[in-house]
Amino acid sequence: MTDLTDLADLPGEWTATAEALLPSSTPAAQPAWTAEAVVAVVDGAPVGVLALHRSRTGVVGDVLDPAAVAPGLFGGVGVADVLYLGGVADLVAGTATAAHLSPADRAAVRRALVAAGVEQARLRGARPVALYVRDAEVDDFTAAGLGRERVAGTSTLAVxxxxxxxxxxxxxxxxxxxxxxxxxxxxxxxxxxxxxxxxxxxxxxxxxxxxxxxxxxxxxxxxxxxxxxxxxxxxxxxxxxxxxxxxxxxxxxxxxxxxxxxxxxxxxxxxxxxxxxxxxxxxxxxxxxxxxxxxxxxxxxxxVEVDLGLEAETPKTRRGAVVAPVWAVG
The missing domain is CATH 3.40.630.30 (Gcn5-related N-acetyltransferase (GNAT))
Known part of the structure; x- marks a missing residue:
């Protein structure tokens, strides 16, 4: 475990499904949140990062309220009982992994990170929740035995x-x-x-x-x-x-x-x-x-592509964009 303020100093090149998940872009702890990170290390070198957040106040907007975002998965779950896996910024949750990893190694690192995040939730008596996980990562998030619910779509234009x-x-x-x-x-x-x-x-x-x-x-x-x-x-x-x-x-x-x-x-x-x-x-x-x-x-x-973000799918798909699911996991 490490503090989020230390992530900007992690060495190496990183890749992620969204810019907000990169170690250098991960917001430092804010007054409303307790924020830490799980860092995966191989042979002494960091190869993966998963942010962990917990609300200090139990009050968040609807876009981060699990019961509002994915009622089928989190109906009745209170924010105060949640440990958020993978970030709470920019409507995306996920991991960052070392750029040199192969696809198979990247998946293994992701799964290890999520498993560690789930264990941290268990130790704290909290529910593990990840909101707005991109389709490219969702199988690795659910490998730890978590469920999923589609909550949005993201539109991508191939170039x-x-x-x-x-x-x-x-x-x-x-x-x-x-x-x-x-x-x-x-x-x-x-x-x-x-x-x-x-x-x-x-x-x-x-x-x-x-x-x-x-x-x-x-x-x-x-x-x-x-x-x-x-x-x-x-x-x-x-x-x-x-x-x-x-x-x-x-x-x-x-x-x-x-x-x-x-x-x-x-x-x-x-x-x-x-x-x-x-x-x-x-x-x-x-x-x-x-x-x-x-x-x-x-x-x-x-x-090679333009990520046009969530919502407003019709004007985007009419111009050639393809919509991929975005998930809540927990």
């Missing part, structure tokens, strides 16, 4: 070589939709400006505009957030060391209509947060920032 090769790999319907998006974006005069996320957030006026766009999306989904909290969350994300972090801003000659924060890490682009205005060619700007700007980012960087 192949050039733009022409990407288009050729789409179905006829998806290709037609992408071309129509591009034509419509040009027709309404959309412009995309991409800049480092940290630089954008350091500019008070630009930061305020981006924060308002993000908050508008939250309000549309019934989530009330404070500008300072949004700004703090975005700044913390932008300061993580892994990958190249950018903001894609879309406008039509005036104030920004949409923004997407995205990170190029390993061989993919991960969409982190999207914001959208309430007036103007909003639908076109939303698609441009959420799908087409990260796609161009991936094509320019020679990357």
């Amino acid at each position: 192949a070589g050039t733009d022409e090769e990407f288009l050729a790999g789409l179905s006829a319907n998806a290709r037609r939709t992408v071309r129509k998006d591009r034509a419509r974006a040009a027709e309404v005069g959309l412009r995309v400006r991409t800049e480092p996320a940290a630089a954008l957030l350091a500019d008070p006026a630009a930061c305020a505009q981006a924060v308002e766009l993000v908050m508008a999306v939250k309000r549309a989904h019934g989530v009330v957030d404070h500008p300072r909290l949004v700004r703090s969350r975005l700044a913390a994300w932008a300061a993580r060391p892994a990958g190249e972090r950018v903001a894609h801003l879309v406008d039509a000659g005036g104030p920004p209509l949409a923004v997407t924060f995205a990170c190029a890490v390993e061989r993919r682009v991960e969409v982190y947060e999207t914001g959208m205005a309430g007036e103007g060619p909003v639908h076109e700007a939303y698609l441009e920032s959420l799908v087409h700007a990260p796609l161009r980012q991936a094509l320019a960087g020679g990357l």
